[in-house]
Amino acid sequence: xxxxxGVYFTYPTGVEALKGVSxxxxxxxxxxxxxxxxxxxxxxxxxxxxLLKPAKGEVLVDGVNTRKVxxxxxxxxxxxxxxxxxxxxxxxxxxxxxxxxxxxFGFKEETVKSRVTWALNLLGLxxxxxxxxxxxxxxxxxxxxxxxVLAWEPKVVVLDEPTIGQDFEQKERLRxxxxxxxxxxxxxxxxxxxxxxxxxxxxxxxxxxxxKIVADGNAKEIxxxxxxxFKASIVPPQITQIFLGLADFGLPTDVINVHEAGKILLDFLxxxxxx
Amino acid sequence: xxxxxxxxxxxxxxxxxxxxxxLTYTYPGGTEPSIKDVSLTVExxxxxxxxxxxxxxxxxxxxxxxxxxxxxxxxxxxxxxTVGKLNVVEHQIYEMACHVGLVFxxxxxxxxxxxxxxxxxxxxxNLGFPRDEIRKQVDWALQMTGIEELRERAPHELxxxxxxxxxxACVLAMQPEIMVLDEPTSFLDPLxxxxxxxxxxxxxxxLGITVILVEHRLDLASKYANHVVxxxxxxxxLDGKPQEVFxxxxxxxxxxxxxxxxxxxxxxxxxxxxxAGAPVNSEEAIQLLRGVLKRD
Numbered sequence: 191x192x193x194x195x196g197v198y199f200t201y202p203t204g205v206e207a208l209k210g211v212s213x214x215x216x217x218x219x220x221x222x223x224x225x226x227x228x229x230x231x232x233x234x235x236x237x238x239x240x241l242l243k244p245a246k247g248e249v250l251v252d253g254v255n256t257r258k259v260x261x262x263x264x265x266x267x268x269x270x271x272x273x274x275x276x277x278x279x280x281x282x283x284x285x286x287x288x289x290x291x292x293x294x295f296g297f298k299e300e301t302v303k304s305r306v307t308w309a310l311n312l313l314g315l316x317x318x319x320x321x322x323x324x325x326x327x328x329x330x331x332x333x334x335x336x337x338x339v340l341a342w343e344p345k346v347v348v349l350d351e352p353t354i355g356q357d358f359e360q361k362e363r364l365r366x367x368x369x370x371x372x373x374x375x376x377x378x379x380x381x382x383x384x385x386x387x388x389x390x391x392x393x394x395x396x397x398x399x400x401x402k403i404v405a406d407g408n409a410k411e412i413x414x415x416x417x418x419x420f421k422a423s424i425v426p427p428q429i430t431q432i433f434l435g436l437a438d439f440g441l442p443t444d445v446i447n448v449h450e451a452g453k454i455l456l457d458f459l460x461x462x463x464x465x
Numbered sequence: 466x467x468x469x470x471x472x473x474x475x476x477x478x479x480x481x482x483x484x485x486x487x488l489t490y491t492y493p494g495g496t497e498p499s500i501k502d503v504s505l506t507v508e509x510x511x512x513x514x515x516x517x518x519x520x521x522x523x524x525x526x527x528x529x530x531x532x533x534x535x536x537x538x539x540x541x542x543x544x545x546x547t548v549g550k551l552n553v554v555e556h557q558i559y560e561m562a563c564h565v566g567l568v569f570x571x572x573x574x575x576x577x578x579x580x581x582x583x584x585x586x587x588x589x590x591n592l593g594f595p596r597d598e599i600r601k602q603v604d605w606a607l608q609m610t611g612i613e614e615l616r617e618r619a620p621h622e623l624x625x626x627x628x629x630x631x632x633x634a635c636v637l638a639m640q641p642e643i644m645v646l647d648e649p650t651s652f653l654d655p656l657x658x659x660x661x662x663x664x665x666x667x668x669x670x671x672l673g674i675t676v677i678l679v680e681h682r683l684d685l686a687s688k689y690a691n692h693v694v695x696x697x698x699x700x701x702x703l704d705g706k707p708q709e710v711f712x713x714x715x716x717x718x719x720x721x722x723x724x725x726x727x728x729x730x731x732x733x734x735x736x737x738x739x740x741a742g743a744p745v746n747s748e749e750a751i752q753l754l755r756g757v758l759k760r761d
Contacts, residue, residue: 226654227625329519354651355570357519357681358722383654386684386725425655428684428725428747435751439758448725452732455754459738 191217191346191377192238192268196247199233207233209401210247215379217345220372222388222409223381225398226423231381232273234398235348238379239268252345266295269344273351273381275331278338279323284315287323288338295342309341313367328355346377353384365391389413389427389446397422414444480550482643482675483507483530488544490525490534499525501699502544509642512669512676512689514707517696518720523679526696527645529553530677532561549642562588566636570648572628575635576620581612584620585634606638609672610664626657633664644668645677655685662689684724687711688746695721712743726750 192215199208207230215221223231236242237249240256249256252267272278281287288309292302310316313333323331332352339347349368353361361384369391372378382388388395388409395412397405399422405412412418414430426434433445441458445451488503500522507513515523528534532553535542546553549564569575578584585606589599607613610630615623620631629649636644646665650658666689669676680686687693693710695703697719703710710716711727726744730753734740740757744750 227652227657327520355519355648357517357720359518359720361722362720385655423654423656425659425685428750429729431747432726432729432750432754435747436754436758439755448728448732451725451729452736455729455733456736456738458758459733 191215191219191252193250194234194237194247195250197234197237197244197249198246199230199237199242200245201233207401208237208244211398211401211403212247213396213403213406215346215377218372218375218377220368220378220391220393221380221396222391222393223379223396223398224383224385224388224412224422224424225404226383229398229422230401231398232350235270235350235379235381238346238348239270240264241270262294265291265344266342267344268346268348269339269342271332271335271339271347271349271352273354275323275328275335278335279331281323283320283322284310284318284326284334284337285320287334288341291338291342297342305341309337312340313337329357329360332356340371346379347371348379348381350381351383352380353382353387361387383424385413385424385427389429392446397424399423410444410446413446481506482509482511482549483677484545484547485529486545488526488529488542488546490529490543491541492525492538493540495540497699498541499699500529500696503699503701505694505701505704507675507677507692509675510669510673511692512666513678513692513694514683514686514690515677515679515694515696516681516683516721517702521696522699523696524647525699527567527647527677527679530561530643530645531565531567532556532558533567559592562641563592563639564641565643565645566639566641568629568632568636568644568646568649570651572625572632573621575632576628579619580616581607581618581620581623581631581634582616584631585638588635588639602638602640606634609637609668610634624657625652626654626660629653629657629661630664633661633668637668641674643675643677645679647679648681649678650680650682650685658682658685662686665689681722683711683722684726684746687724688748695719707745708743711745 194211194213197208197211200206225231240261243257251264279287281290285306288306289302292305310319315334315337323334352364368378392409395409396403397412404421405418413426419426427446429448429451430446433441433443437443485503485505489498490500491498517523529546530548536558576584582603585603586599589602610633612630620628650661665676668674687707690707693707694701703716711723716723724745726747730743742753744753
């Protein structure tokens with residue numbers, strides 16, 4: 191679906207944000223791009239819909255070179271939810287916000303209407319149909335930004351730091367929602383440094399540091415590797431830290447979430463008390 | 466000029482540094498109060514984590530501590546509110562600012578000068594401090610937050626973590642007795658967040674600054690706190706030591722993201738493993754689990 195081949199990118203200020211990145215994301219995958227602040231995560235995903243174009247190397251979206259097509263046609267395939275919803279919302283009310291892109295893409299009026307209703311409902315925003323985005327809470331604004339993107343049904347959804355400013359319950363709802371989207375066949379890409387969220391979701395993890403990809407694998411492999419974590423300024427999940435500290439009891443050290451952890455400890459304790 | 470010295474806290478050391486009684490506040494135009502009947506006592510030197518679901522009133526309560534409520538946001542405030550020995554209602558924001566420093570979620574909203582040094586000096590200049598005094602205070606604040614080498618840099622060129630340390634230095638230069646930090650690390654990666662918590666913790670331990678930290682990332686933050694307050698729908702629902710609060714059933718019911726270590730403990734206990742205490746961080750969990758695993 192997305193193919194990145196040897197991409198370099200330098201900002202006009204001289205900051206080299208990407209230094210030779212190659213990555214393939216297949217249709218229907220769920221990928222978390224992780225790494226420290228300034229590692230190049232956001233710069234990388236902005237290549238996916240042509241917002242930024244590589245200085246060297248190439249980016250193919252659905253087989254099409256991003257240099258050869260408009261951002262608008264790419265946006266149809268790759269929907270983007272920014273880190274700060276305030277950079278994205280500007281209409282008078284939630285309904286218009288969602289309708290905006292649909293009208294721009296030239297959908298028929300009836301389709302616009304039904305898609306707006308569908309998207310509001312999907313993200314639990316129906317009661318805010320007529321409310322100004324700026325009257326909504328941070329979490330609600332984030333959901334509205336997501337609703338306005340999902341409304342045009344892009345094949346790929348990119349969410350930049352979706353968990354920032356979200357409380358525990360909102361995160362849990364977001365997690366279920368993302369997993370559901372992915373199960374319905376959407377390619378979901380999240381940019382995040384929320385290790386606990388990634389540990390709960392369990393996606394493929396692409397780890398970046400200083401403009402390069404330093405690791406690529408499943409969440410378990412990557413989050414439990416202490417050296418890698420250090421390189422990319424992430425801290426292993428709390429559960430992983432606990433199991434690393436208990437390694438000498440012969441317990442596994444590649445445990446990332448609390449349910450799996452509870453089960454392993456219970457089994458271990460049962461084994462021990464057997465006569 | 467306002468009197469200024471580090472020992473300016475003239476309240477009785479045995480009295481709580483923050484005390485609210487039945488504090489209720491409604492924003493102008495609001496129909497429902499945003500905080501209701503909040504009675505809270507914070508002792509001098511406490512490191513408090515204030516948490517709860519979005520919209521539970523955490524930020525509103527913090528705005529009361531430095532007088533933004535009721536002096537900047539009008540609205541209707543009822544009940545008692547004492548910070549230091551000052552009745553907040555009777556003292557303006559600029560006075561309260563010398564006692565209570567506020568650090569926001571996004572440092573970009575707080576920094577604006579052309580150099581770090583100038584940003585850190587701004588508050589003191591505003592209050593008309595002599596030049597030498599300002600210089601001394603700025604040096605000290607930069608040193609305490611570990612950003613001396615950034616002195617000449619432009620704040621907007623710095624990384625998020627560096628910016629947040631500058632924001633803390635700005636507040637620290639005013640030598641407040643209380644620091645209120647509203648989700649100061651949510652834009653930072655975990656290591657960056659940990660470094661900020663360590664800076665805050667050091668200010669708390671070495672200088673005795675009382676800390677109120679609003680935070681959702683309890684896995685990272687809990688180990689620094691000695692006092693946890695959980696709010697829900699404008700009221701305080703739990704208030705106590707971290708172990709007691711996180712281990713209580715209602716913390717989970719409110720949907721607060723209690724630390725994974727505590728959750729693991731609860732799971733084991735529900736499955737009939739007899740356990741004492743409750744860990745709030747991985748170090749404690751390892752220690753307690755080692756005891757359990759060895760016992761069998």
